[in-house]
Amino acid sequence: MALLPLKIEGACLGRRGRRWIGPVDLELAGQGTTIVIGPNGSGKTSLLRMMHGLERLREGSLRWSCPLEEARRKQAFVFQTPIMMRRSVLDNLAYPLRLGGMDRKAAQAEAEAWLDRVDLAPAARRDALRLSGGERQKLALARALIRSPEVLFLDEPCAALDGRATREIEAILQGASTSGTRLVMSTHDMGQARRLADEVIFVLGGRVHEYSPADRFFDQPETPQASAFLRGDIVE
Amino acid sequence: MSDLWLGLQQAVWLVITLNGDLVEITLRSLQVTLTALVVASALALPLAALLAVRRFRWRRSVIAVLNALMGLPPVVVGLIVYVTLSRSGPLGVLGLLFTPTAMVIAQVIIIVPLIASIAHQSLRELWSDYHDLLISMNTTQRQRIATLLWDGRRALLTAALAGFGRAIGEVGAIMVVGGNIDHATRVLTTAIALETGKGEFAMALALGFVLIALALLVNLAIHWLGQTERGGRW
Numbered sequence: 001m002a003l004l005p006l007k008i009e010g011a012c013l014g015r016r017g018r019r020w021i022g023p024v025d026l027e028l029a030g031q032g033t034t035i036v037i038g039p040n041g042s043g044k045t046s047l048l049r050m051m052h053g054l055e056r057l058r059e060g061s062l063r064w065s066c067p068l069e070e071a072r073r074k075q076a077f078v079f080q081t082p083i084m085m086r087r088s089v090l091d092n093l094a095y096p097l098r099l100g101g102m103d104r105k106a107a108q109a110e111a112e113a114w115l116d117r118v119d120l121a122p123a124a125r126r127d128a129l130r131l132s133g134g135e136r137q138k139l140a141l142a143r144a145l146i147r148s149p150e151v152l153f154l155d156e157p158c159a160a161l162d163g164r165a166t167r168e169i170e171a172i173l174q175g176a177s178t179s180g181t182r183l184v185m186s187t188h189d190m191g192q193a194r195r196l197a198d199e200v201i202f203v204l205g206g207r208v209h210e211y212s213p214a215d216r217f218f219d220q221p222e223t224p225q226a227s228a229f230l231r232g233d234i235v236e
Numbered sequence: 237m238s239d240l241w242l243g244l245q246q247a248v249w250l251v252i253t254l255n256g257d258l259v260e261i262t263l264r265s266l267q268v269t270l271t272a273l274v275v276a277s278a279l280a281l282p283l284a285a286l287l288a289v290r291r292f293r294w295r296r297s298v299i300a301v302l303n304a305l306m307g308l309p310p311v312v313v314g315l316i317v318y319v320t321l322s323r324s325g326p327l328g329v330l331g332l333l334f335t336p337t338a339m340v341i342a343q344v345i346i347i348v349p350l351i352a353s354i355a356h357q358s359l360r361e362l363w364s365d366y367h368d369l370l371i372s373m374n375t376t377q378r379q380r381i382a383t384l385l386w387d388g389r390r391a392l393l394t395a396a397l398a399g400f401g402r403a404i405g406e407v408g409a410i411m412v413v414g415g416n417i418d419h420a421t422r423v424l425t426t427a428i429a430l431e432t433g434k435g436e437f438a439m440a441l442a443l444g445f446v447l448i449a450l451a452l453l454v455n456l457a458i459h460w461l462g463q464t465e466r467g468g469r470w
Contacts, residue, residue, distance in 0.1 A: 054371060072374040083369040086362075086387040095383075096373055 001066040003074045003150040004182060005029035006051065011060035013050050021046045021206035023060060028151075028184065032198030033177055035214070036186040039235055043206040044186040045080070048153045051184065052077045076149040080156045082140035084128040089120060089139055092128045096147050110146065118142045118172060134165030141169060145176055152176065154185035158192065170196065190230070194218060202226045204235065243441025247449075250442055262446060265423040266454075268336050268410070269403045272343035276403075277396050280348045284355035284395075285381040288363040299356065305349035310342075314409030317342045321413065334415040339423070342409040347399035354398055358391035359384050397455055404451050424450070 005027050012022030021043035028034065028051070036044045049055045051062070052075060064071035085092050093111035098104065115121045118138045123131060128139060137157055144152055154173075158166040166189075173196065177183055187193055193200065197214035202221075210217065210226050221227045229235045250258045287299055319325050321333040321341075332338045362384055370380050385392065407425035414421035416430060424447045431440035 052372065054368060069374075077368075077372040079368060083365065085366070085369070085383075099373060099375060099379060 001070065003064055003066055003071055005065060006151075007061075007063045008051070009061050011050060011062055012058045013046055013055050014058045019058070019206065021050070021203075022058075024050070024208050026201070026208055026211055028182075031177075031180065031182060033173070033183040033185065033196045034199050034201060035193045035197035036184065036201045036203060037188075037190070037193055037229070038203035038209075039229065040188075042203045044203050045155050046206070047201070047203055047208075048077070048155050048184065048186055052153045073147075074149055075151040075153065076144035076147065078137075078140050078144045078152065078154040078157050080159050082136040084131070084136055084139070087128060088125050089128050089131065090115065090124040092139060093143050093146060096143060100147060114142045114146050119168070134161050134168070137161060137165065137169060138172065141172055145172070145181065148179075149181060151182045151184065154183065156186050156188060158187070158189065166192070202229065204229075239437045239441060242438040244445060246438050247442035247445035251446065258443070258446065260419065261422055261424055261427050261443075262450060264336065264421075265404065265425070265447070265450070268339045268423060269343065269400060272340045272347065272403050273396060273400050275340065276344045276347045276351055276399055279344070280350075280352035280399070281355050281385055281392055281395075282381060283348075284352045285359050285384045286377075287352075287356050288359040288384060289377060289380045299353075302349050302353050302356070306353050308346060308349065309408075310346050310406055311408035311412065313345050314342050314412030317345065317409065317413045333413065334417060334421055336414070336421060338413040339410040339421060342413045343403045343406060346406060346409060347403050350402055351395045351399040354395035355388075355392050358395070359388050362388045362391075393458060397458060400454060400458075401451060404447070404454070 006029075007027050008024050010023040010025060012024070013020045014022070024047065036047060038044050046055065050057065053062075053068075053072060054077070066074070085095060087095070090108060090111050093114055094104075094107040097107035097110055102110070112121070112124065115124050118141070120135060120138060120142070123135065128136070131139060141154075141157065158169050161169065170192065173183060173185070183196075185196070194214070197217075199211070199213050200217040201208055202210040202217065202223075202225075204225055210222050212222065217226065218230065221230060225235050287295060287302075317338060318333065320327050321330065321338055322328055323333075332341070363380075366380075366383070366387075370383065375383070405425060407429055410421075410423065411426050411429065414423070414426065416422050416426040422430075424443055428440045428443045428447070431437075431443065
């Protein structure tokens with residue numbers, strides 16, 4: 001059963017009477033890459049975490065097209081600061097497969113194939129915590145992709161990376177998108193947004209201000225706030 | 237000073253000659269303490285992991301009680317176990333009083349809170365690192381606990397060693413429930429207490445030195461087996 005479309009209606013996040021984001025209404029469907037942009041503190045990370053189910057809704061609803069348990073298995077998340085498990089690089093990568101019930105040898109063989117794909121094979125036996133920032137993010141990305149998720153959420157995965165590491169990450173992402181994984185990614189890098197986006201969600205003040213195809217958003221933004229943001233003005 | 241020197245000499249002599257009584261007492265000390273350590277670890281480590289990953293209403297209170305129980309007076313534990321296992325007690329029918337099993341039970345009660353409390357401190361930090369990742373991967377509670385125990389194993393070794401240290405040096409509880417019976421329940425600590433009572437300070441010191449050496453050896457062996465401080469950053 002397909003995971004998408006995802007329907008979000010009147011969804012709000014918050015705690016102790018304070019609303020972080022919402023109400024959010026949107027429908028995520030189809031293929032390709034959705035880029036979430038907006039100023040700092042606008043709610044990009046919270047929106048991604050909410051869609052992935054890492055935050056509990058205070059109001060509203062969020063429905064995948066398949067049962068929740070199945071939906072959870074079919075999606076993955078890459079965090080802005082990669083979370084490395086206290087294991088070797090190979091064992092970090094094999095971990096999701098082992099969770100899925102694959103036996104150790106088969107999981108390690110699959111993980112080794114993925115390490116080749118992301119150019120981390122020489123580091124297979126190293127402690128994951130000793131990797132550089134770029135290597136960590138590549139490992140986190142491979143670990144998220146190894147179970148072929150239908151939807152992959154990425155929270156500014158290239159935030160602290162140099163140009164070369166960013167290019168490598170983008171190549172992996174484009175490969176995943178070509179293979180059919182739906183990407184939903186936040187970024188501050190407008191160049192990256194233009195390179196990768198098929199559609200854009202512009203978030204401001206905890207609300208989805210604009211959600212449109214990338215060409216239209218970048219050429220003819222619907223709202224003055226989006227226009228100002230694209231011009232590089234300070235938008236609050 | 238002469239007693240110390242004499243004790244050290246006697247300890248060396250007892251070890252070199254593999255004194256029969258010493259070997260028997262030492263082996264019993266090891267048997268009782270290691271058994272208690274294994275049982276206590278099997279109870280305390282999953283409990284520590286559960287307290288780290290699971291949110292429930294009385295969680296904070298349970299942690300507070302666990303921390304408080306680290307200072308449990310061993311003699312009182314011994315007394316409670318004694319009453320429970322004595323003929324008129326609820327478990328008297330098992331006939332365990334004055335056996336090594338009773339000593340193991342007392343030691344387990346004493347070291348479970350210690351191991352669980354120290355382990356919980358480490359696992360709580362590890363869980364805060366792993367929380368988002370493991371939730372995101374849709375892990376079950378059992379998988380989360382297993383992952384924390386595996387990835388935190390080196391820190392957990394320290395908790396287990398603290399438990400071993402407390403158990404091997406314990407005298408009050410096991411004297412009460414074991415009875416310090418020769419060739420049956422006598423261990424190094426109760427033997428030291430006995431020799432001191434008899435005024436045989438040299439012999440008591442000799443046994444003390446053997447006890448210290450034993451504790452150090454077991455600690456070193458566990459560190460070596462666990463590869464602590466080798467390789468990784470954790």
